[in-house]
Amino acid sequence: MQDVIGALGGFRGVRAELLVALKKAQPLTAHELGEQFGLTTNGLRRYLKALEEDGLVRYQRAVHGVGAPVFAYSLTAAGEALFPRSYVSVLATALDALRAERGSAAVAGVLESEWNRLADEAGPVLDALPLEERMPLVAELLTAKGYMAEAVQVDRADGEPAVTTLRIHNCAVREIAERFPEACAAEAKFVERLLGVPLVRGAHRKDGCGRCEYGVLSHLLAEKQEQA
Secondary structure (H helix, E strand, C coil): CHHHHHCCCCCCHHHHHHHHHHHHCCCEEHHHHHHHHCCCHHHHHHHHHHHHHCCCEEEEEECCCCCCCEEEEEECHHHHCCCCCCCHHHHHHHHHHHHHHHCHHHHHHHHHHHHHHHHHHHHHHHCCCCHHHHHHHHHHHHHHCCCCEEEEEECCCCCCCCEEEEEECCCCCHHHHHHCCHHHHHHHHHHHHHHCCCCEEEECHHHCCCCEEEEEEHHHHHHHHHHC
16 A cells, blocks of 8 residues: 555655545544554544644544444545546546437446456456456556555355455545446456456445445355366
8 A cells, every 4th residue: 555655645654544544444433543553542643633634534423332422533525535536527527528429338438448458458467367366466456546455355254155355445536436337337347357257346435335345255266266
């Protein structure tokens, strides 16, 4: 995530890391953040207060289990805007004009073309690797494009097979995705093409989740490994 931290409007150190932590899992209490950073709650609050004064972080009361309400912190619109976006306003205008003239299929074609170009470049390298090695590389590729992605193995409490998940904490074209659902479909096709297996969308930012997730069931991982 160092590339992402380096792009946060000049912020460095604990303040930059706090912004990234909130982007990945907001809202969080000062206690929860303190445990992540190995700092006392009071020690951490001065950094949070500085970010609040800059208009990047806000807090509100939240109930966590039994006891008095606590303060939970999240990013403001200005804080969200620090994370990379890809020519959103120009692209949105162009896509609006294209959809009006040629329809949604043309919009999907344009959005898919950029992902296809990237897949053509990365595909030959990834095709030679087993699936468990592809996932982190796809995450790195997306992060380089501003998507702040990571590959994680998630155990399921219901005893079902574990899921290998690709988490995307920052959508570099969030405003486009909100207006053009074709953007999400194009992204999903790209990830499936590079991984070579069907994916299950476990979370979607458009549905109110804090991030997008693509999961690969462990039995598909096993089948892919057997074929290798």
